[in-house]
Amino acid sequence: MTRVSVGDASLTNILARQGADLRGQVQRASIEVTTGRQSDIAKALRGDVAPLLAVDASLTRLNAFKTTTADAAFQASVQQNALAGLSSLAGGITTILLTARDYPTVVQVNSVAADARARLESVIGLVNSQASGRAAFSGTATDTVPLGSADDLLTALEAAAAGSTTAGQVAAAVVNWFADPLGYGAFYQGGEPLSAAPVAPGEAADLSTTALDPAIRDTLAGFAMAALLDRGMLAGDSGERARLAQRAGQELLTTEDARIGLSARIGSVEAQIESARTRNAAEGTALGILRSDIGSVDPYEAATRLENARSQLEALYLVTARVSRLSLVDFLR
Amino acid sequence: MSITSALSSALTGLSATSRQAEILSSNVANATTPGYARREVGLRAAVLAGSGQGVAITGISRDVDRQLLGERRQAEAGEGDRSVRAAFLGRVEQALGTPDSAGSLAARVASLDQSLIEAAGRPESQARLATVANNIGSLINGLASATDDTQDARMNADRQIGDQIATLNGTLAQLEKLNDSLLSFTGAGRDVSALLDERQRLVDSISAILPIREVPGNNNQTALYTTGGVTLLDGKAAVFGFAPTRLITPEMTQTSGGLSGITINGRPYDTGGPNSLILGGTLSGHFAVRDDLAVSAQGKLDAVARDLVERFSAPGLDPTLVPGAPGLFTDDGAAFLPANESGLAGRLAMNANADPAQGGALFRLRDGLGAVTSGPPGNGTLLTALQSALTAANPLSSTAFIAGSRSFAALTHDLLSDTSTLRLSAQSEQSFAAGRLTALSDIEAQNGIDTDQEMQQLLVIEKNYSANAKVIQTVSNMIDTLLRLGA
Numbered sequence: 129m130t131r132v133s134v135g136d137a138s139l140t141n142i143l144a145r146q147g148a149d150l151r152g153q154v155q156r157a158s159i160e161v162t163t164g165r166q167s168d169i170a171k172a173l174r175g176d177v178a179p180l181l182a183v184d185a186s187l188t189r190l191n192a193f194k195t196t197t198a199d200a201a202f203q204a205s206v207q208q209n210a211l212a213g214l215s216s217l218a219g220g221i222t223t224i225l226l227t228a229r230d231y232p233t234v235v236q237v238n239s240v241a242a243d244a245r246a247r248l249e250s251v252i253g254l255v256n257s258q259a260s261g262r263a264a265f266s267g268t269a270t271d272t273v274p275l276g277s278a279d280d281l282l283t284a285l286e287a288a289a290a291g292s293t294t295a296g297q298v299a300a301a302v303v304n305w306f307a308d309p310l311g312y313g314a315f316y317q318g319g320e321p322l323s324a325a326p327v328a329p330g331e332a333a334d335l336s337t338t339a340l341d342p343a344i345r346d347t348l349a350g351f352a353m354a355a356l357l358d359r360g361m362l363a364g365d366s367g368e369r370a371r372l373a374q375r376a377g378q379e380l381l382t383t384e385d386a387r388i389g390l391s392a393r394i395g396s397v398e399a400q401i402e403s404a405r406t407r408n409a410a411e412g413t414a415l416g417i418l419r420s421d422i423g424s425v426d427p428y429e430a431a432t433r434l435e436n437a438r439s440q441l442e443a444l445y446l447v448t449a450r451v452s453r454l455s456l457v458d459f460l461r
Numbered sequence: 462m463s464i465t466s467a468l469s470s471a472l473t474g475l476s477a478t479s480r481q482a483e484i485l486s487s488n489v490a491n492a493t494t495p496g497y498a499r500r501e502v503g504l505r506a507a508v509l510a511g512s513g514q515g516v517a518i519t520g521i522s523r524d525v526d527r528q529l530l531g532e533r534r535q536a537e538a539g540e541g542d543r544s545v546r547a548a549f550l551g552r553v554e555q556a557l558g559t560p561d562s563a564g565s566l567a568a569r570v571a572s573l574d575q576s577l578i579e580a581a582g583r584p585e586s587q588a589r590l591a592t593v594a595n596n597i598g599s600l601i602n603g604l605a606s607a608t609d610d611t612q613d614a615r616m617n618a619d620r621q622i623g624d625q626i627a628t629l630n631g632t633l634a635q636l637e638k639l640n641d642s643l644l645s646f647t648g649a650g651r652d653v654s655a656l657l658d659e660r661q662r663l664v665d666s667i668s669a670i671l672p673i674r675e676v677p678g679n680n681n682q683t684a685l686y687t688t689g690g691v692t693l694l695d696g697k698a699a700v701f702g703f704a705p706t707r708l709i710t711p712e713m714t715q716t717s718g719g720l721s722g723i724t725i726n727g728r729p730y731d732t733g734g735p736n737s738l739i740l741g742g743t744l745s746g747h748f749a750v751r752d753d754l755a756v757s758a759q760g761k762l763d764a765v766a767r768d769l770v771e772r773f774s775a776p777g778l779d780p781t782l783v784p785g786a787p788g789l790f791t792d793d794g795a796a797f798l799p800a801n802e803s804g805l806a807g808r809l810a811m812n813a814n815a816d817p818a819q820g821g822a823l824f825r826l827r828d829g830l831g832a833v834t835s836g837p838p839g840n841g842t843l844l845t846a847l848q849s850a851l852t853a854a855n856p857l858s859s860t861a862f863i864a865g866s867r868s869f870a871a872l873t874h875d876l877l878s879d880t881s882t883l884r885l886s887a888q889s890e891q892s893f894a895a896g897r898l899t900a901l902s903d904i905e906a907q908n909g910i911d912t913d914q915e916m917q918q919l920l921v922i923e924k925n926y927s928a929n930a931k932v933i934q935t936v937s938n939m940i941d942t943l944l945r946l947g948a
Contacts, residue, residue: 135909136492142903169561170554175882177560178874181567184560185870188571189578196582262585268837270585319837323845325582332845423561456913460920 143448150441157434160425169423183419186329190412193328197405199260200325200333204398206259207337211391213254214347217247218380218387225354225377228370237357237369244354244376249278251351255339265339266318274318274339282359284315285352289361295371298361299353299379306349316340328404333397343386350379464943466514468936470507473515474929477504480518481922485915492910496662499524499910500654521652525661526908531675533905534668535688536898538742541669543891545746546754549614550884553758556610557880558603566607566765567873569600570851574870577848580826585838590823593844594816597789601809604766608711608807611759615709618751619720623705625670625744626723632667633698636660636685640694643681653681672741689738691725699725711759711804715752723748757861761876762806764859766790768872770797770805771858772850779843781829787812789830789847802859 156167166172173180224240255265256273266274275281288311289301305311316339324332339345353376362368481502491497503519558565573596580589639660646653660683664675672688685693693699702724706713713719715732723732723739731737732748739745774788774796782788787796793808813819814830827844828836854866862875 133911133914135906135911137909138903138906141906145899165561169559170881171885173881175885176878177881178871178878180560181874181877182870185567185571185574185874188568188575192575192578192582195579199582262583262839266839268584268839270837270839319839322839323842325841326578326845326848456916460916 139451143444143451146444147441147448150437150444153437154434154441157430157437160430161427161434164424164427166423166425172425173422180419180422183415183422187412187415187419189329190408190415193326193404193408196325197327197333197401197408200327200335201398201401201405203259203262203264203325203335204333204394204401206257206264207335208391208394208398210254210257210264211343211387211394214251214344215384215387215391217251217254218347218350218384221247221354222377222380222384225373225380228373228377234366237366237373240373241354241357241369244351244373245278245282245358248281248348248351248355251348252278252281255344255348263318265337265341265344267321267336267338268323269317269319270322272317274316276315276317278355281315281348281352282355284311285356286359286361289356293362293365293368295362295368295375298356298372299375302349302353302356306345306352312345312348313340327401328408331400331404333401333404335397337390337394341390343383343390346379346383347387350376350383353379464936464939468933470513470515471929471932471936473507473517474932475926477502477516477518478922478926478929482919482926484521485918485922488910489912489915492912496665497658497910498654498661499908521654523654523657524908526905527675527677529901529905529908530661533898533901534665534675535672535741536894536901537665537669538672540891540894540898541743542741542746542749543887543894545618545743546749547884547887547891549618549750549754550880550887552614553607553611553755554877554880554884556607557877559881560877564603565877566600566603567870567877569596569603570870570873572596573600574848574851577844577851581841581844581848584827584841584844587823590826591817593826594811594823597811598816598818600769601790601811604762604769604806604809607762608759608804611755611762612709612711612807615751615755616707618747618755619706619709621747622723622744622751623703625747626701626703629667629670629693629701629744630698632663633685633694633700636663636683636694637696637698639663640682640696647680657681668742670742670744671739687739687741689740691730691738700727701725702727709751711763711807714756720751758880759804759806760859760861761879763802763804764857764861765872765876766806766809767797767799767802767859768855768857768869770809772853772855772869773847775850778846778850779829779831781831783831786831789815789826799858 159165159167169180170177221240221244225244228237228240252275255275257264258273262270263273266272285302285305288305289298292298292301318338318340321336321338324334324336327333354373357369357372362372484500484502488499501522501524503522504516505519507514507517558568560567562568573593576589576592576596580586580593583589639656643653643656643660646656664673664683664685667673671693673693674686674688676684676686678684684695686695687693691699704721706720709720715722723730730739732739733745733752737745770788770790770792773790774782774786776784779788785796787794789812791797791810791812792801792805793810794813797805811819812821812825812830814821815823815825817823822835824835825832826847827838827840829843852868852870854868854871856866857864857872862872862879867875
C-alpha cells in the first residue's frame with residue numbers, strides 16, 4: 129500500500145535544528161551589537177588576518193613612541209632650560225667683568241670675583257640638572273651628575289695655574305686645563321654621549337649633548353677664571369687681577385655664540401621630537417580608523433540582523449507550539 | 462460452502478487484526494527509538510483446496526530504505542572526519558589567539574616590540590628592563606602553551622583512536638554473533654525484526670568511525686566493508702590492532718617509529734595518504750590530526766621559534782657574547798642547533814644571564830648577555846639593536862613557511878593567518894558535510910514512525926476486528942438456529 133507519511137521525528141528534527149540555527153544567529157548578532165566587534169574576525173577577513181595584525185602592531189608601537197617622545201622631549205627641555213640659565217648667568221656678569229680694568233679698585237674686583245664664584249656654583253648646578261632622575265648632561269652615565277663641586281674645580285685650576293704671575297699665564301693655564309683630557313676631561317664624571325632615542329618608526333632624536341660640549345666647557349672656563357680671583361689668585365697684584373677679570377669677561381663674551389648655537393641645535397631636536405609626536409598621534413588616529421574599518425561591525429547592520437533573527441525565532445516558537453498540538457491522538461475520543 | 466469455514470475465516474481475520482494491533486502498538490511505542498524501523502504485517506488471502514479460507518499472515522516486514530541508510534552512513538563518516546579536523550584546527554587557532562584577543566601570539570610580539578622601544582628610550586629604567594624581560598617570558602609562554610595544546614591534541618587523538626579501535630573490535634564481534642543468531646532464527650522462521658533493528662543500530666554506531674558499505678546476503682546475513690575495500694565482517698569479524706602512546710613529544714611520528722599505526726587481522730594498513738583503505742571517518746580524522754595536521758602546526762610554531770632564536774643570536778648583535786654562545790632566546794638553556802628544530806617552540810627559554818627568575822640580572826639586557834658588571838646605565842645601543850633585530854626583514858631559514866624575508870611580527874602574522882585560513886576552510890568543508898548528513902537524516906526521519914498514520918491504521922484495525930467479531934456472532938446465531946431445529 130502506498131501511503132504518504134511523514135515521520136514524527138522529521139518535524140521535531142527540523143524545528144529543533146532551525147531553532148538552534150536561529151538562536152546561534154541571535155547570539156552572534158547580539159555579541160556584535162553589544163561589543164561592536166566581529167564575532168568571528170577571521171571569517172570576516174576570509175582568513176587573512178595579517179593586515180589587521182599589522183595595524184594592531186603599529187598601534188602598539190606608537191604607544192611605545194608616545195612614552196619615548198615624552199621622555200626625549202623632557203630631557204631636551206631640561207637641557208634647553210639649563211643652557212638658557214647659563215646664558216643669563218653669563219650675560220649678567222660679562223659687562224662688569226669687561227669693564228673691570230677701567231675701575232681697578234681692589235674692592236670692585238673682589239666683589240665681581242665673589243659674584244663670579246657664586247655664579248660658577250649656579251652654572252655647575254645647572255649643568256648637573258636632572259630630567260626625572262636622569263642627569264641631563266652626563267651622557268650614558270645617567271646615574272651620576274657630570275660635574276663635581278665648584279670648590280674642587282677651582283682647587284684643580286689653582287694647581288694647574290700654580291706659579292703663574294700674570295693674568296695671561298693664568299688664563300692660558302685655565303684654557304689648557306679645560307682642553308686637557310686629563311684636566312677637565314677627567315673632572316667630567318659622565319659617560320659617552322647618549323645614543324639617539326627612538327621617537328618615531330625609523331627615526332631617532334639626538335640627545336648626545338654632554339657637559340663636554342665646547343659651549344658648556346668654555347663657558348665654565350670663563351666663569352672659573354673670574355672665580356679664581358675670589359680664591360686669591362694673583363693676590364696683591366691688583367692690575368693683573370683686573371686684567372684677568374677682563375680676560376674672563378672676554379671669554380664669556382666669545383662663548384656666547386657657541387651657547388646660542390648649542391641652544392639652537394637642541395631646539396631643533398625639540399622641534400623634531402614635537403613633530404614626531406604630532407605625526408605619531410595623527411598616524412595613531414588614522415590607524416585607529418582603519419582598525420575599526422577592518423575589525424568592527426556596522427552597528428546598524430548588526431542591529432538589523434539581530435531584529436530579523438529575533439522575529440524569525442519568535443515565528444518559529446509560534447509554529448512549534450501550533451504544530452506540536454497537531455496530533456490525531458488529541459482528536460480521537 | 463459451510464458455516465464452519467465461515468467461522469474459521471472470521472477467526473483468521475480476528476487473529477490477523479490482533480497481530481496488526483500488536484505490531485502497531487510496537488510501532489507507536491518505538492516512535493522515537495533510534496534505529497527502529499517501521500514494521501508492517503504482510504497479509505494475503507488464505508487459500509485452501511482452491512477456495513478462500515480467510516486471511517493468512519505472510520510475515521512481518523521491516524520498512525527500511527537500504528540505499529538511503531547506506532548514504533546516510535557514508536555522510537556520517539564524512540561528517541565525522543571533517544568535524545574532527547575542523548575541531549582540531551579551531552583549537553590551534555584558539556591556542557595562538559585570535560587577532561582580537563589580548564593574549565594572542567601577535568599581541569605578545571607587539572608588546573615585546575613596544576617594551577624594547579620604551580627601554581631603548583630610557584635604558585637606565587629598571588622597570589622598563591623588567592617589562593622587556595616579562596614580555597620575553599610571555600612570548601616564550603605563548604609559544605610553549607601553543608606547543609602543549611598541539612601535543613595535547615595529538616595525545617587526545619591517539620587516545621581517541623585507541624577507544625575507537627576498541628569500539629570497532631567489540632561491535633564487530635557482536636555483529637558476528639548477531640549474524641549467527643539471525644541465521645538460526647531465520648532458518649526456524651521466527652520474527653527477526655528486533656535482531657535486525659539491533660544489527661542496524663550496531664552498524665550505525667560504528668558508521669561514523671569508518672565509511673561502511675553493507676552487503677546483504679542470504680538468510681538475513683550481512684557483510685561489512687569499508688568503502689576503501691577492507692573487509693570488516695564477512696562471516697568472521699576483522700580484528701583491528703593499535704597500540705596507544707601515552708606521552709607524545711613533537712619529534713615522535715609514525716614514520717620515526719614512535720607512534721603506532723593500525724593493523725587489521727595482523728596486517729599493517731596505511732592510516733593516511735592515497736593508499737589508505739580506511740579513509741573517510743573519524744578514525745582517519747584522528748590519524749590525520751595526530752600524524753599530519755598537528756605535525757604541520759607544530760612545524761610552523763617551531764619555524765617561528767627558530768626565527769626568534771636566530772634573530773637574537775646573530776653574530777655581532779651582542780658584542781659581549783662569544784661566538785656560538787646562546788643568545789637572548791635559548792634552546793632550553795643551550796645554543797640552538799639547526800638539527801634540533803623539531804619541538805623548539807616548546808623548549809624555548811630566556812637566557813639565564815638576563816633572567817632574574819633564573820638568577821640572572823636585568824642589566825645584561827642593556828649591557829650585553831656576557832657583561833660581567835653593570836655598564837653605563839644610559840647606554841641604549843644594545844636595546845636599540847635588539848629592537849631592530851626583532852623588526853628587521855630576515856630571510857627565513859626554516860621550510861615550514863613560504864620562503865622570503867619578513868620581520869618577526871610579519872612571520873607571526875603569517876602564522877595566525879595560515880591557521881585561520883586552514884580553520885575556515887576546514888569549517889566550510891565540515892558544514893558542507895554536515896549539510897549533507899542533515900538532509901539525509903531528515904529524509905530518514907520522514908520515513909520513520911508517523912503516529913497520525915498509525916492512529917488511522919488503528920481505526921481500521923478496530924473496525925476490522927469488530928466486523929470479524931460480528932461475523933462470528935452471526936455465524937454462532939446461525940448454528941444456534943440450526944440446533945434449535947432439532948429440539
